[in-house]
Amino acid sequence: MLRAMTVGICVAACAAFNAPAAAELLWDNNIEHVDDGSSGRAISPPVFPDIRVADDFTVPAGEVWHIDTLIAGILEDAEWEHGGLLSVLIYADTGGDGPGMIVEEVVTTYQREFTGRNIRKRDYYLYTTDSLDLSYGPGTYWLGIRHPNGGGIGTAYWVSDNGGDPPGGRDGQNSDTAWFSLDAGDTWRQAGAGWQHGFQLHGVPAPSAIALLVLCAMGSTRRRS
Numbered sequence: 001m002l003r004a005m006t007v008g009i010c011v012a013a014c015a016a017f018n019a020p021a022a023a024e025l026l027w028d029n030n031i032e033h034v035d036d037g038s039s040g041r042a043i044s045p046p047v048f049p050d051i052r053v054a055d056d057f058t059v060p061a062g063e064v065w066h067i068d069t070l071i072a073g074i075l076e077d078a079e080w081e082h083g084g085l086l087s088v089l090i091y092a093d094t095g096g097d098g099p100g101m102i103v104e105e106v107v108t109t110y111q112r113e114f115t116g117r118n119i120r121k122r123d124y125y126l127y128t129t130d131s132l133d134l135s136y137g138p139g140t141y142w143l144g145i146r147h148p149n150g151g152g153i154g155t156a157y158w159v160s161d162n163g164g165d166p167p168g169g170r171d172g173q174n175s176d177t178a179w180f181s182l183d184a185g186d187t188w189r190q191a192g193a194g195w196q197h198g199f200q201l202h203g204v205p206a207p208s209a210i211a212l213l214v215l216c217a218m219g220s221t222r223r224r225s
Contacts, residue, residue: 021204026065027057029175031073031126031198033161038119038198040075040157041180041191044150052181053158054091054099054142054188055197061138066204069130072145073198075122077154083147086110086129091142091185098179098188099142106132107148124159130202142179143199158197 042048059065070088088106091099110129117124127145147156160178178191 027201029199030161040159042155043158044147044156047155050184052185054144055178056176058140067134069202071200072127073159074125075157079153081152083149087148089144093140
């Protein structure tokens, strides 16, 4: 009887893990708080071909995030050309020294929406891409964006609200300030207080597969005893 109950729990848990779920806001890095005093750091060619900028997000313990959608705030120089593609880079966390090795890179198209606002003499756009198809378990990761085909004159800037570190996570985790590299990611330096780049991640949180295995193992242990 107990064995049947254990199997039933495991099957139900695995079914819940695989069941379709509605997308929700997973991480919010203060994108709604950008104002006319906000700034931004250059992220793209042609002026800055070797610059990289990354900001962090954290997947809570016991969850796996399936991330489909990224929304990022971008300032554009007047004669800069966006090139139609966005490179989304995910870096591992180093435990205190910012981004580490590249975990994944997705080059994708995006929707580019003018907000009607001009900040520091540059037009402010929201970029949305909903085809990332990224899945990550518990831990901290670093998100970077750039325009691989950027051209024209000038560059694009990943907007920052110049405020404090926001509680970006679903459970109120505090996030670190941004880090940047001037040599294509070989070395990184901290951007400093107030540099918190505006982005949101949307997708589906699911119970961690590890947590489900622990649940099944606990049930199995009880059965054997």
